[in-house]
Structure formats: structure tokens, C-alpha cells
Amino acid sequence: MPENIIILKGSPRVNGNTATLANQVAAGAKESGAEVESFDLHNMNIQPCDACDTCQETGVCIINDDMQTLYPKIGQADSIVIASPVYWFTITAQMKLCIDRWYAFESEHVSQLKGKKIALVLPYGDTDLYTSGGINAVHTIEAMCRYLGIEFAGIVHGTAMDVGDAEKQPALLEDAFKLGQKLATYQ
Numbered sequence: 001m002p003e004n005i006i007i008l009k010g011s012p013r014v015n016g017n018t019a020t021l022a023n024q025v026a027a028g029a030k031e032s033g034a035e036v037e038s039f040d041l042h043n044m045n046i047q048p049c050d051a052c053d054t055c056q057e058t059g060v061c062i063i064n065d066d067m068q069t070l071y072p073k074i075g076q077a078d079s080i081v082i083a084s085p086v087y088w089f090t091i092t093a094q095m096k097l098c099i100d101r102w103y104a105f106e107s108e109h110v111s112q113l114k115g116k117k118i119a120l121v122l123p124y125g126d127t128d129l130y131t132s133g134g135i136n137a138v139h140t141i142e143a144m145c146r147y148l149g150i151e152f153a154g155i156v157h158g159t160a161m162d163v164g165d166a167e168k169q170p171a172l173l174e175d176a177f178k179l180g181q182k183l184a185t186y187q
Helices: 017-031 054-058 067-076 093-105 134-148 170-185
Strands: 004-009 035-040 079-083 117-124 151-159
Touching: 004 017, 004 067, 004 170, 017 035, 017 079, 017 117, 017 170, 035 067, 054 093, 067 093, 117 134, 117 170, 134 151, 151 170
Parallel strands: 004 035, 004 079, 079 117, 117 151
Antiparallel strands: none
């Protein structure tokens, strides 16, 4: 059975560098036989968690928004790609809203995400992972993975500020493609 990969794109620029790199991940994964589905979170209606804790009792979030579409997709995925540009030293608000709502995957500290794999696509506008603040995003995702029992499967990151910058970097594009191949064949 082919690997099932979901790509969550958290950039407000739906055709920007994040999308370019995420699309390369998808291309690599598809070429290696995976099934891939991508979502642009910026164009989705995702409300913040209201801390009602109903999901902790029922296993279902009661907020009726586009997360109701994403919950089964995330739940069925073998791998989740978090694709977000660095905004103010971490992931975007669009991505954070989505991830905050993953609280509904837990009930009585048993995560429905346990055993999945996460990869990170992280373009930024500074010179490296540290000066850009991207390392904060990495630490956030790594801590989340440890808590939820998710394997951190890899990262693609690089300087790509202006739309089109990622397309000018063959090595970065190749790294994204290879990450997709890795996710498709990861055991």
C-alpha cells in the first residue's frame, strides 16, 4: 500500500517559496509512489481552539470549520509535511491555528498521531536557520513530536525571501524533492 502524505501549506503567498518547495516535496513523493494531498491553510476557515475540552471527552472537535475536512486527512496520513515560511521567528499564524487544533487528536493523553512522521519545509528571509529565527520553529515541531510520539523525518530550509527565490536554487529544490522521496519510502 502506498504511503499517504498530507502537505499543510501555511503561507499567505499561495504561489510563493513555501508552495514551490512543498510542491517539490509532493513531486518527489509521487514519483516514488506515494499518494499526496496538499492544503493551503491561508484559504481555509480555521478558527482558534476555544479550550472547551469537549474533544477530550468525545474525541471530536465541535468547532464547525475547515478543520473538519482536515481531521480525517491528518488522521489517515502516514506523514505530515508542515510547510511554513518563518514569520516573526517561527511558523505562521495560519500554521499555528491548524496545529493548535490538533488537540482534538488527543483524549486521555493517548495521541491518534503517535507513530506518524512529520517533515518540515521552512523558507526564511535571513541568511540562515538561526539568524532567521527558523530554529524556533524547528524546536517547536521537535518538541511537539516528542510529546505526541511522532517521528521527525526531516527538514528542508533555506533563504528564500522574495517570490521566486526558491526556484533560483537548484540545490534547495533538489533537497525538497529528495525529502518527498524519503517520505514515500520511509519505513
